[in-house]
Amino acid sequence: MSEPRSARLGGLRLPDPVIAAMRGELAGCAERVVSSVIREVPSYSEPFRGRMGRNIETAVTMALSGFLDMTATPAGAGPGSRVESVFEAAYALGRGEARSGRSMDALAAAYRVGARTAWHDLSSSAVEAGLPAAELARFAELVFDYIDELSAVSVSGHADELATSGRVRERHLERLAAGLLADLGTDDALALAERADWEPPTTLTAVITPESTLGTLRTLIDPRSLIAGTEAPGLDEHPDMTAILVADLDSRGRRELVRRIGDRTAAIGPSRQWIDAKGSYVRALRTLGLGLGGEESSVDTDDHLVPLVTTADGSALADLRARVLAPMDGLRPSTVAKLTETLRAWLLHQGRRDDIAAALFVHPQTVRYRVGRLRELYGDRLADPQFVLEATIALA
Structure with a gap:
């Protein structure tokens, strides 16, 4: 089990005059932290300007105040409500940065720059207020441990947000695939595509294949391909089969899919405009229904056009x-x-x-x-x- 935060960050009780001197410099320190981040971390050169920059300065001031609260707390005492609220805010910051599309690398860089600037200002104030040199090293360790903790909590928030948003996007993509195989109109399909942050390809090609081949085939197909899954309409008669809508499948890619599927029972439909993917899926499903596709016959529905036509009615x-x-x-x-x-x-x-x-x-x-x-x-x-x-x- 990890060490409690108060234990990791405690152990140093600064004199009241030193703490008071540093508190007096917090506003200026926060301003210089934000300026340094804007200057040294390109991802924040624009977002931290103007009103948002002032909000960040307030947050930095709050974080540094929480740090000083810890240095003023007797050994063995809890971290205090303000300190806990600072860590909650750091977690929320990580989630917010993920939603904004900024990487964790950018946020980590901002923390590093902020730590360096904060240490410079706080240590100068502490020394001027009479902090003994013997305690300065321990003070430095405490500053960087505190900011490392904030950074770690933000990383956790960033990762949690990506995981959550990834699951949400995956559900949107599943709904889109199901809608395309039903009678979803163009406007509704475009709306679902936008919610899923999915850039429509030119064509989609339905592939019905054993679920066991999904991992292999995924490495061959365009990332925009949609997984319709085992619940696609009509697959109840074909257990252990799954449906994929492959994006922009060219003739070379088609041949490679045929090769990788081998003699397994499967069917690759024709390429259709992405909004008309249902037509490709219906043909692939009919091919399987006729007992064609795999084993001793081709999995490519283009090789079965005659029986498909002659059995249409x-x-x-x-x-x-x-x-x-x-x-x-x-x-x-x-x-x-x-x-x-x-x-x-x-x-x-x-x-x-x-x-x-x-x-x-x-x-x-x-x-x-x-x-x-x-x-x-x-x-x-x-x-x-x-x-x-x-x-x-x-x-x-």
């Missing part, structure tokens, strides 16, 4: 298929199956008998017989471009 496709195969009504199921695969191969290979035979693993004479049977059933329709189009789509 399952009912319409079933009706079209029934119409194309209507001439076979009444035939035995086994015969229908053989003639259907032959018709499909005939369409895809544009009637080339040897190619059809190779595709179906049958003898060319068998193909000749089946095609002859199809001509009996379909007649002139096999030469009708409209029928050829319908049959190609229906049997694709």
Whole structure:
């Protein structure tokens, strides 16, 4: 357990005349501290001017008064309410600096400059008031310990504010990702983006991938990418999968994602304008729903456009298929199956008998017989471009 603040900073009781002399110099000392910080720490050259500078001078005066309170307190006594309020103010200062966007390095530099200036002024007053040389070293140690404590408390406040604001921003980004996958309007999306301090990229690309790959993929993608998570709509049917909206994914990055995902079940949607990210996600989700993506097929939805198109309206496709195969009504199921695969191969290979035979693993004479049977059933329709189009789509 760390030592109590009063124990770390106590142990020296200054004579009343010395304390009184230093108290008389506090206002001027505070002014010189602020001037030194403005001059030596660029981050504060503007913020500490004018009204804010005067407020900081008051705060410095209060902090130094708290320090003198400690030097006037008998050994073993508590630090006093003013001293505690000084440390509370230091903590609040750290949080405020984080909210203002200034780094802890800048605040630490301001403390160092302030400590040096304060020590110069206070030690001069103390010596002039008769502080013995033997106690001057202990006094110096006390000054710098006190300011180190203030700095440490401010660091804690700065870190706490960053952690809190980071969690708040993360929640805003999660809401933004969820909104983009729903029907969030442009104005609402822009408002969420502003609250999350998120600069919209040109495009977003939906990637649905096992949650276990998230750590690896995050190192490859733009920091503006959004994590929609395992709660993205439709993922309840795909356990252990998560959704990512990847910012400005180019062709090279796309290939690298495909490589890193490997043969895992996953789907990478098309790149869309960031506000239209839902379209990319829906396509990736449909690809998984069709049993495509990973294992023995590509995770890139661009490689599955034909099945995606032909299954876009399952009912319409079933009706079209029934119409194309209507001439076979009444035939035995086994015969229908053989003639259907032959018709499909005939369409895809544009009637080339040897190619059809190779595709179906049958003898060319068998193909000749089946095609002859199809001509009996379909007649002139096999030469009708409209029928050829319908049959190609229906049997694709």
